[in-house]
Amino acid sequence: MRTVRGWFQDTAGGLPRTFWYLWAGTLINRLGSFVLVFLAIYLTQERGFSASQAGLVIGLWGAGGAVGTTIGGTLTDRWGRRPTLLTAHIGAAGMMVALGLARPLWAVAVGALLLGAFAEAARPAFGAMMVDVVPDKDRLRAFSLNYWAINLGFACAAVLAGFAAQGSYLLLFLVNATTTLVTALIIFAKVGETRGPVTALPVKGMPAPAGALRTILADRVFLGFVALNLLAALVFLQHISMLPIAMGDSGLSPATYGSVIALNGVLIVVGQLFVPRLIKGRSRSHVLALAALVMGAGFGLTAFADTVWLYGLTVLIWTVGEMLNSPSNATLIAELSPAALRGRYQGVFSLSWQLAGAAAPILGGLVREHAGNSALWLGCAGIGVVAAVAHLISGPARERRAVVLRGVGTPVAPVTVTTSPAPEAAEAAATAPADPVRTGS
Template sequence: MSGWLREAAGGLPRQFWFLWTGTLINRLGSFVVLFLSIYLTGDRHFTQTQAGIVLGLYGAGGAIGTMTGGVLADRWGRRPTMLTAQFGAAALMLTLGFAHGYWQIAAVTFLLGMFAEGVRPAFSAMMVDVVPDHDRVRAYSLNYWAINLGFALAAVAAGLASQVDYFLLFAVDAGTTLITAIITAIFLAETRPARVRTTGAAVPAGGMGTALRDRIFLIYLLLNLASVLVILQHASTLPLTMLDDGLSAATYGLVIAVNGVLIVLGQLFVPKLIAGRDSARVLALGGLIIGIGFGLVAVADTAWMFALTVVIWTLGEMLQSPSNAATVAALSPPHLRGRYQGLNSLSWSIGTALAPILGGLILQTGGDAVLWVGCFGLCAIAAVGQLLSGPARARRAALRRTEELALAVRS
């Protein structure tokens, strides 16, 4: 066991573990977005469509936040960008708890999306900065493990807290975000790569236009977006489907906690399982399993059946997540890591905006079967796309490794 622990977690930089700790604490209180659709329809008595629009506004704000955060992470620095986003998100989380009117809630949710998601590019860029290439899949698996340990505990706790007072969800979420900001302020040092000089001139770092013209990267993001649109149904239409089948919010909390528990139990074994395997095949297989899991929601009508679907799509998520993060890192030029991570986060923000709106609309007009079978079809198409575009990504990743080595020598 000690040898396995050293292989899974040994030798990583000290700053990585501060990032990891902040992730765990923040996720232990990640209540609000998970239960927002239930809060809006159950406690505030909004319609499913109105709830979908509010969740969509969170995603729209997140889209702006990730793009802004990515640029600031490269220009301003990782640490100041993270601090601004984290303190702002904590304040807005409390504000949302006190909001009552529909448009007031909608406006605060939009701003919360900007700040809460704005931290992601800087955080991800800092992790790429401090973890060497050969350790990144392992580091991402550990961070993903922390995310889901916190998520599993938060889902159960939020389900119970919602039966007492929904305001507890907002207060605890704000508190854990504040603690994460304090960790950033005290323990994390700036890691933005310094400009190097050759023949007396600064090496050009490029800009957002460089990232937006990178067709290989953009195709990958488009394929990833397809999976994101499906995965994010777990926080929008899945709880609504379960409520329609007569299950409670607390039951949804227990069922969705299966996702976090399974990842906590098995995620640290994934790096060894996928080591040396073609990343395109891993991504394709993971996406297909995700599609199967969500597709089976169409026939689920009891708590244990919903839990089984969660088990299936979680297995796919466990394969896909570390491979996705490592692929984005491998495709990112050193001086544009913030922007590339911002565009990657943007795909999640777009998914956060579109998933509840599209999912809610399909659920309301087409019904369960159309929605969940459609989720399987979308994942199957994305899996084929991963296989076809994999060789081009492999060639680009090899070029980026050469650039990173050259930069290290010049520095």
């Protein structure tokens, strides 16, 4: 019992109350994340759109997401984390209902575009708020816990959505909108603005051109890290584009694909809580390199899979790589983001996922069509090797930059992280991170 209690304390103890409000909002929101999971099926089977029309709608969702992360990152720094989160969630809830009621293709397309923009605009603000309230020493396990909540909610949502769709597809949109509004309500009632005043100080090795965009474009260390994440995302997102097609070619049904891909969520829910202790104190560059190799190996082995158990094995392998990659990525982004531009840095990093979401199915389809199924999956393994080597080479520069940013200074004033009465505010201030003042390059 003492061991279990100690493990729980090491995993979840001592984190700020605001983090747990954000964590709860994440879990509730993901429990209702039905729309994107079933959107392709809804458009083709319920609405009668062609596969190309459905692809166009989903592509517009991704395009809207790219715009949303960019705008959301800017608003996060200029307007504030809290108002950006509230606006994004309320707007997303409204667009979910509108998309569920839309009938003409043009209306569905516009609805998907706007929904993608609102939904993804929340990501930079949420990421910046997490960094604001969680101390450096606790960020690895905090991001791991949040990642665990995302996957637990997503796994449950896939099951719940199947039952809801039997009654009405409109119910999927309404439930998703409701959980999004509940998340907004939690933020409104329990989470205060976390953006603190920052003093711009020169940082050795980082030029300081005028303008946030120029600052980010001049930050080669950060952009190199974003490029490596783009490579990883191009490989990882093949599991929702080319993997179901490959399994179909092996004579396996869509239901079988659903069962196999569910192994991803199950393994993450069971194992992610132990990952922080496993990688704590280890070189992040080495962990990220290992993650790239394992992920590449998992997808590469798909070239030889032709039965359910082999496909399931490949999913379990690349899921281990995903579990190693996610918390290390999150902590590095936190440390490479200057405080004054934290939202915009989060937005640019999120943009790599949006670009991969649009490019992965196109590139995967082209490679598969012209070079064959085996070339696609072995190519994924090759990308994993390239990314691993690049992490080892670029890792020292990233760590030096993180050390420089940590040593710039201290916040001008303590960060207020809750709107609750004085005792609770004092507790939040006591657990807020003593982040240094960070400035853009």
